[in-house]
Amino acid sequence: MAEEQERRPAGELEASVLAALWAAETPLTPGEVQRALADDLARTTVTTILTRLHAKGTVTRDRAGRGYAYRPAQDSHGLTARRMHAELDKDEDRGTVLARFVSELSTDDERMLRALLDGGADSGAEGGSGDDRGGTGR
Numbered sequence: 272m273a274e275e276q277e278r279r280p281a282g283e284l285e286a287s288v289l290a291a292l293w294a295a296e297t298p299l300t301p302g303e304v305q306r307a308l309a310d311d312l313a314r315t316t317v318t319t320i321l322t323r324l325h326a327k328g329t330v331t332r333d334r335a336g337r338g339y340a341y342r343p344a345q346d347s348h349g350l351t352a353r354r355m356h357a358e359l360d361k362d363e364d365r366g367t368v369l370a371r372f373v374s375e376l377s378t379d380d381e382r383m384l385r386a387l388l389d390g391g392a393d394s395g396a397e398g399g400s401g402d403d404r405g406g407t408g409r
Contacts, residue, residue: 284312288320289329293347298333298340 291307292299299307301318308317321341324330329350332339345353362368376384 284316284320285324285329288317288324289343289347289350292330292341292343295342298335298342300335300338300340304341 287308287310288304291304295303295307301314301321304321305312305314305317321330321332321339325332325341329344330341331344332341334340343350359365359368373381373384
C-alpha cells in the first residue's frame, strides 16, 4: 500500500500560493506557481487552489495560451483588511465587535489607529508616516 502523505490545511496551501504570486513581478501560470513553491504539490492541486482563490475574488486571471495566468487582486495588507471587514460583517452588533477589538489593541496599535482616524497618517504606511496619499480620512 502506498505511504499516505499528511494533508495540509487548505488555508496553508492558499497562503503559500498567494505568497508566490505576491513575490512574482508578473502573473503566473499554475505551472510557474508550482515551480515557485519548490514543493511536492501536483500541478492539478495548484490549479485547484488558484481556481478557488479566483472564485473568492482573491486573485484575478487572464488568458495565457490554453490556460490562465494569475495575479493577486490586492497586496497582503489589502487582503488582511478585506478579511477583517468580512469578519465584522458576520456580526449584527458591529459596535460591540469594534469596541472589543479596540479594547484589545496594544498601545502602539491604538496610537496608530487614532492617527489614521484623525487623518494624520497614510493608511498604507508602516508606523504612520504622516504622508496622505489616498487614505480615506474618516
